[in-house]
Amino acid sequence: MRATVMHGAHDVRIEDVPDATLHASTDALVRITQSCICGSDLWPYGSMPESVEGRRMGHEFIGIVEDIGSDVSGLTKGDLVVAPFLWADNTCDFCAEGLQSSCRHGGGWGSPNVDGGQGEAVRVPQAMGTLVKLPVAPDSALMPSLLTLSDVFCTGHHCAVTVRVGPRSTVTVIGDGAVGLSAVLAAKRPGAERILLMGRHENRTDLGREFGATDVVAERGEEGINRVRELTGGDGTHAVLECVGTTASLEMAFGVARDGGFVSRVGVPQDDEVPFSWKYFMRNITLTGGVAPARAYIEELMPDVLEGVVEPGKVFDRTINIEDIPDGYRAMADREALKVLIRT
Amino acid sequence: MRATVMHGAHDVRIEDVPDATLHASTDALVRITQSCICGSDLWPYGSMPESVEGRRMGHEFIGIVEDIGSDVSGLTKGDLVVAPFLWADNTCDFCAEGLQSSCRHGGGWGSPNVDGGQGEAVRVPQAMGTLVKLPVAPDSALMPSLLTLSDVFCTGHHCAVTVRVGPRSTVTVIGDGAVGLSAVLAAKRPGAERILLMGRHENRTDLGREFGATDVVAERGEEGINRVRELTGGDGTHAVLECVGTTASLEMAFGVARDGGFVSRVGVPQDDEVPFSWKYFMRNITLTGGVAPARAYIEELMPDVLEGVVEPGKVFDRTINIEDIPDGYRAMADREALKVLIRT
Numbered sequence: 001m002r003a004t005v006m007h008g009a010h011d012v013r014i015e016d017v018p019d020a021t022l023h024a025s026t027d028a029l030v031r032i033t034q035s036c037i038c039g040s041d042l043w044p045y046g047s048m049p050e051s052v053e054g055r056r057m058g059h060e061f062i063g064i065v066e067d068i069g070s071d072v073s074g075l076t077k078g079d080l081v082v083a084p085f086l087w088a089d090n091t092c093d094f095c096a097e098g099l100q101s102s103c104r105h106g107g108g109w110g111s112p113n114v115d116g117g118q119g120e121a122v123r124v125p126q127a128m129g130t131l132v133k134l135p136v137a138p139d140s141a142l143m144p145s146l147l148t149l150s151d152v153f154c155t156g157h158h159c160a161v162t163v164r165v166g167p168r169s170t171v172t173v174i175g176d177g178a179v180g181l182s183a184v185l186a187a188k189r190p191g192a193e194r195i196l197l198m199g200r201h202e203n204r205t206d207l208g209r210e211f212g213a214t215d216v217v218a219e220r221g222e223e224g225i226n227r228v229r230e231l232t233g234g235d236g237t238h239a240v241l242e243c244v245g246t247t248a249s250l251e252m253a254f255g256v257a258r259d260g261g262f263v264s265r266v267g268v269p270q271d272d273e274v275p276f277s278w279k280y281f282m283r284n285i286t287l288t289g290g291v292a293p294a295r296a297y298i299e300e301l302m303p304d305v306l307e308g309v310v311e312p313g314k315v316f317d318r319t320i321n322i323e324d325i326p327d328g329y330r331a332m333a334d335r336e337a338l339k340v341l342i343r344t
Numbered sequence: 345m346r347a348t349v350m351h352g353a354h355d356v357r358i359e360d361v362p363d364a365t366l367h368a369s370t371d372a373l374v375r376i377t378q379s380c381i382c383g384s385d386l387w388p389y390g391s392m393p394e395s396v397e398g399r400r401m402g403h404e405f406i407g408i409v410e411d412i413g414s415d416v417s418g419l420t421k422g423d424l425v426v427a428p429f430l431w432a433d434n435t436c437d438f439c440a441e442g443l444q445s446s447c448r449h450g451g452g453w454g455s456p457n458v459d460g461g462q463g464e465a466v467r468v469p470q471a472m473g474t475l476v477k478l479p480v481a482p483d484s485a486l487m488p489s490l491l492t493l494s495d496v497f498c499t500g501h502h503c504a505v506t507v508r509v510g511p512r513s514t515v516t517v518i519g520d521g522a523v524g525l526s527a528v529l530a531a532k533r534p535g536a537e538r539i540l541l542m543g544r545h546e547n548r549t550d551l552g553r554e555f556g557a558t559d560v561v562a563e564r565g566e567e568g569i570n571r572v573r574e575l576t577g578g579d580g581t582h583a584v585l586e587c588v589g590t591t592a593s594l595e596m597a598f599g600v601a602r603d604g605g606f607v608s609r610v611g612v613p614q615d616d617e618v619p620f621s622w623k624y625f626m627r628n629i630t631l632t633g634g635v636a637p638a639r640a641y642i643e644e645l646m647p648d649v650l651e652g653v654v655e656p657g658k659v660f661d662r663t664i665n666i667e668d669i670p671d672g673y674r675a676m677a678d679r680e681a682l683k684v685l686i687r688t
Contacts, residue, residue: 094603102603102627162630259438259446269625277616281609281634284443286506287620290628 003119004325005054009047010333012057012326020121023113025071028127030063030081033138034147035117036316037328037340038085039177040268045329056110058118059085060150062134062143063344072127080138081131083117083124084294085109085151090129100295103129117150118325120344132298135306144313144341145305148182149298152339153312155266156182156243157301158292160190163239163262167191172228172236172256173213175243176204178315178339179267181211183241185310188212196228196237198252204338207314221248225255237261242289247271254280264289316341347463348669349398353391354677356401356670364465367457369415372471374407374425377482378491379461380660381672381684382429383521384612389673400454402462403429404494406478406487407688416471424482425475427461427468428638429453429495434473444639447473461494462669464688476642479650488657488685489649492526493642496683497656499610500526500587501645502636504534507583507606511535516572516580516600517557519587520548522659522683523611525555527585529654532556540572540581542596548682551658565592569599580605586633591615598624608633660685 003017022029035058044055065079075081088095088103095103105126110116115123124130134146148154156179165171169192173183176199187195188211197213198220199205205216219227229236238261242253245267253263254276266289276287304310318337320328321344328340347361366373379402388399409423419425432439432447439447449470454460459467468474478490492498500523509515513536517527520543531539532555541557542564543549549560563571573580582605586597589611597607598620610633620631648654662681664672665688672684 097604099604099628260441260443265625269620269622272619272621273617274620274631275616276613276618276620276631278613281613283446284634284637286630286632286634287618288630288632289625291626293628 001120002322004057004116006044006048006057007054008050012329014323014325020115020123022067022069023123025069026126027069028065028072028075028124028131029067030122030124031066032061032063032121032344034143035061035342036147037332038151039179042333043268045333056116058116059109061117062147074128075131080134082134082146082149083130084298087125087130088295089126090295098293098296100293101291118342142305144316145311148312149301151294152178152315153182153301154294154297155179155292156186157297159183159241159264159266159289160186162288163241163264165190165192165239168193169239170194170237171239172196173241173243174198174249174253176201176208180243181208181315182312183243184208184213185211185312189310196231198224224252228256243267245270247275251275254285257285259283262286262288266292315339319343345464346666348401348460350388350392350401351398352394356673358667358669364459364467366411366413367467369413370470371413372409372416372419372468372475373411374466374468375410376405376407376465376688378487379405379686380491381676382495383523386677387612389677400460402460403453405461406491418472419475424478426478426490426493427474428642431468431470431474432639433470434639442637442640444637445635462686486649488660489655492656493645495638496522496659497526497645498638498641499523499636500530501641503527503585503608503610503633504530506632507608509534509536509583512537513583514538514581515583515585516540517585517587518542518593518597520545520552524587525552525659526656527587528552528557529555529656533654540575542568568596572600587611589614591619595619598629601629603627606630606632610636659683663687
């Protein structure tokens with residue numbers, strides 16, 4: 001079958017790989033219909049050391065169940081399903097707490113012996129726990145929005161949940177990438193009163209406004225911090241959703257947080273140290289967030305997607321075929337595309 | 345009057361300073377009866393650059409109201425009062441949220457024009473908001489425990505509150521200083537089921553056991569992390585109370601945190617960077633805490649002190665007079681004394 005393999009920085013290839021097959025009685029085999037490229041894929045795209053063997057890519061997909069192992073119940077061949085970006089049994093103690101990202105029997109797509117999502121098919125470990133059935137036809141217009149349940153919308157939601165966004169919250173979202181825009185939508189959903197979006201790409205911040213941002217702050221660094229403080233009576237906001245992952249963006253996040261506030265980060269951290277100085281300690285700032293347990297949120301968010309209350313799929317601004325994936329990476333890295341959907 | 349002035353590392357002097365007097369109509373003048381030396385005083389004691397003018401010391405005290413400004417009501421000359429380690433109006437929006445440490449009209453003892461607590465008397469700004477009356481006689485045996493409401497017990501409590509310790513919690517407390525031991529007591533108070541105390545000074549960890557620690561871990565670093573994990577089925581604890589303030593202790597704190605867990609720190613941070621690597625992000629660890637809004641907790645904690653349900657004053661293991669304060673600093677720095685009470 002055809003699948004995406006990254007061999008190094010800026011070296012993404014579509015290759016013939018062994019067909020996905022069942023290995024364990026708890027597996028399912030899923031023929032992929034839609035997948036996409038993630039902002040987090042761009043980090044290795046920018047920096048991965050050369051590798052002959054390469055790394056299978058892709059962790060967001062929708063597909064049709066083609067086969068199931070003998071211990072899988074509740075799924076039938078032909079079911080249309082979405083998978084979260086980490087697979088999980090959904091029954092262990094961590095999963096029971098809603099922390100499927102730490103599942104005792106879980107793991108990531110594209111890890112050894114597990115297929116990546118940017119390909120024709122995937123072996124799904126822990127299929128009963130991982131896959132969620134979609135009550136629509138494969139040609140539904142809702143597919144892009146449903147696909148965001150695999151990662152980006154759930155990740156934005158995790159960011160909003162961990163800083164406890166609620167009605168009347170005042171929120172700053174840092175980053176106008178697909179995660180940042182999803183975080184805007186996720187903050188608007190429970191009724192945040194004011195959402196300040198920090199970003200400087202107008203086509204993206206325009207979508208941010210559509211998703212619920214009330215203010216856009218194009219300035220960065222100290223200037224950006226000052227602007228947010230100006231807009232909030234000098235105090236900053238109680239909730240800060242940091243959706244970039246760099247030290248510079250974290251510094252902005254702490255800088256715009258109101259005393260006693262919460263900063264959540266969901267962008268994969270690019271540094272091992274957090275610039276959390278004495279002054280933020282004196283202001284009782286909390287740093288929360290982490291990798292999103294997407295599986296915990298799919299059923300909760302799906303009704304709003306099905307009813308059209310939210311349209312997170314608007315983050316996709318380009319659709320390509322599998323053979324064009326290398327150019328899709330390039331387009332996202334060059335900021336030509338916000339988020340690329342792959343139709344398989 | 346006599347008061348404590350620090351002129352540099354290991355240079356604490358008792359000097360004649362101008363008598364404390366009322367400056368503003370919202371002030372009170374308090375004649376100090378008890379005060380103490382704080383673990384946080386030891387940081388400048390170890391490193392303060394030489395200063396001719398020096399710095400007034402002390403931020404924990406009980407005393408008797410000797411005079412009040414014209415705008416002060418609810419306090420009368422002769423009242424016995426305790427002060428939190430930061431003064432606050434207790435009416436602004438931050439105070440209303442329980443964040444008196446960020447009071448819009450608050451500040452710290454020993455700042456310019458404000459007396460320190462290690463002296464004979466103090467001008468108390470924002471007296472109505474700051475001072476809390478004590479319903480006991482000045483010679484009550486409860487005085488040491490009531491004095492801990494000014495800082496150390498409230499700080500331990502803040503640590504426990506911010507990581508949401510409750511009944512059945514499993515907790516790690518890092519540090520067997522007075523704050524760490526107070527954190528043990530604060531974690532036991534709402535019913536934590538298991539409290540692992542990381543410390544290596546047996547006389548202190550013995551008091552920790554008396555306060556509620558179920559296990560003592562003397563190992564440090566990787567060894568300490570491994571020991572806590574062994575004791576908790578490999579997982580670590582959901583709540584981690586970091587009561588030291590160094591990078592090494594924070595590394596231990598993250599290391600013993602269970603996935604999805606909360607680390608709270610209340611020890612004044614000694615570094616501007618937090619070693620919060622990618623792996624803790626993947627495990628959804630939250631870093632919370634900060635300087636304790638002691639004022640927010642005094643009324644809540646006082647009944648348990650008055651009824652003898654808790655005896656936080658047991659952290660005091662030495663009582664001295666004001667002229668002996670320099671030796672009190674030395675004794676605490678040399679770990680000869682856990683916490684020194686000053687009888688004025």
